[in-house]
Amino acid sequence: xxxxxxxxxxxxxxxxxxxxxxxxxxxxxxxxxxxxxxxxxxxxxxxxxxxxxxxxxxxxxxxxxxxxxxxxxxxxxxxxxxxxxxxxxxxxxxxxxxxxxxxxxxxxxxxx
Amino acid sequence: xxxxxxxxxxxxxxxxxxxxxxxxxxxxxxxxxxxxxxxxxxxxxxxxxxxxxxxxxxxxxxxxxxxxxxxxxxxxxxxxxxxxxxxxxxxxxxxxxxxxxxxxxxxxxxxxxxxx
Numbered sequence: 001x002x003x004x005x006x007x008x009x010x011x012x013x014x015x016x017x018x019x020x021x022x023x024x025x026x027x028x029x030x031x032x033x034x035x036x037x038x039x040x041x042x043x044x045x046x047x048x049x050x051x052x053x054x055x056x057x058x059x060x061x062x063x064x065x066x067x068x069x070x071x072x073x074x075x076x077x078x079x080x081x082x083x084x085x086x087x088x089x090x091x092x093x094x095x096x097x098x099x100x101x102x103x104x105x106x107x108x109x110x111x112x
Numbered sequence: 113x114x115x116x117x118x119x120x121x122x123x124x125x126x127x128x129x130x131x132x133x134x135x136x137x138x139x140x141x142x143x144x145x146x147x148x149x150x151x152x153x154x155x156x157x158x159x160x161x162x163x164x165x166x167x168x169x170x171x172x173x174x175x176x177x178x179x180x181x182x183x184x185x186x187x188x189x190x191x192x193x194x195x196x197x198x199x200x201x202x203x204x205x206x207x208x209x210x211x212x213x214x215x216x217x218x219x220x221x222x223x224x225x226x227x228x
Contacts, residue, residue, distance in 0.1 A: 043219030
């Protein structure tokens, strides 16, 4: 599984967009980019994932660069409840031997 | 998604004892996993719970210490055996829903375990 690099911490003002970067320069062609977050005292929550194309759901948008070496998770209107540790994980599908390997993630603090 | 329930949610145990953690899902799932999160750390995969066969353990984890059962498609248990203070962690169950190979995993809220 490819290694990812994320900033250890970020701040964001409530109501503004939060843009969380992730570098994965060694990603292989069939590895997916997954984003999870962990709010204090809870289990990780799945946010979004993608292979090549940009993806959007009710929680967030995922922008993957054309060379797939980096991606950005966008929370369009951050709220205080979005304060959490955000994990970017690159992995194969499970049936291809993929596993979720959690790094240290980015601790996002949304401030009033 | 799915509703994933873990029991107990927390416990305080004496060293040398064993504790079995249960993970129940409200629908049939293809894969079930067990993770450990040590204090202040990220999650580490312990093993994949295979239905009807022995679990697949990651490097550094062994069956004698963390026996796992998965009798059906909605339930699994993890036992932490002969506990020591170093086993104080949050233990989390996750599941992969049916529907293709790139389904995301969904996590329970974990079992907070403290060993005295």
